[in-house]
Amino acid sequence: MLFFFAPQKITAQxxxxxxxxxxxQIMIGEQARIKLQISIDAKQKAIFPHFTDSIIKGIEIVGIAKPDTQYLNNRQRLLITQRYTITSFDSALYYIPPFSVKVVNTVYKSKSLALKVISPRVDVSHPDHFYPQKGVMNPPFMWSDWAGTLFLSILAIPLMFLIVYLIIRFRDNKPIIRHIRIEPKLPPHQLAMKEIERIKTEKIWQKGRSKEYYTELTDALRTYIQDRFGFSAMEMTSSEIIEKLKEVEAKDINDLKFLFQTADLVKFAKHDPMMNENDSNLLNAIAFINETKTEEPVDKKPVPTEITVEEKRSRRAKVLLAVGIVVLSASVLAIFAFVAMKLVDSFL
Structure with a gap:
């Protein structure tokens, strides 16, 4: 008989x-958590106590977690943990009886627990006074919370000025940084011949860009006439320039008149001149400058003058500048949106 009951005793232990x-100890409405742990052999099966909505009268169950299973001793032992979240709305000292767990038709019990539920303080001297619930408290102001917002707000100001500056440079087709150098001031005819030589080297009329060719050629002539004869040729029409030249210049200017007329037809009437006509007008411009130029004395020293060098922007530079403007604009808009959301969250 002892041999027969020995396995059951070993299992029970x-x-x-x-x-x-x-x-x-908790306040009314607060929550506490009960942890029920069972250690059994890995081959055994445990049945936990079943609760519906309360453990005992006065202690309600808020939630029951899923059992947590853990193997021990090379998977020979099994540790099962069950957690219960409880609360109470009646102040009292509660006695929680032992939990019963059934393993292989045997019931095992845990130790008992106690829970004290206390009520908030009540002004017993004025039991008829009722107070509404308090409003939401505003957190204290701290500069550290607004450091990032202030930094972005200050950063947005120079970015806005930079965007405006880049847009103006992009619209005027001018470089972002203006390069200034000191060099001797050349006579009007030398400056004009230097510009015409550049136009001649580029040969843009051979690429179908007649309007651009005649615009650059007439601008070079207008600048020369203005510096050489002293009237505002850059602000005058072609016919006005010819009439003014007839008053101050005795030489024949019919070829120059024909050049300006052709240029007006190309720019305003979409006239497409012949190739030899373009070459002829270039030669006429050179001839007019050579016939009307005034030579400077050989012993006269050139006067240094500040000259602003405006380099033409390439197509790639235009694209990069446009992309930069878009990216900076999007960044400024994102900064404004972030600051606005921060202000709305703080004051509403």
Missing amino acids: SVTVDASIDSL
């Missing part, structure tokens, strides 16, 4: 049940 609570 291998089961342990333990219960604990994380807080022995």
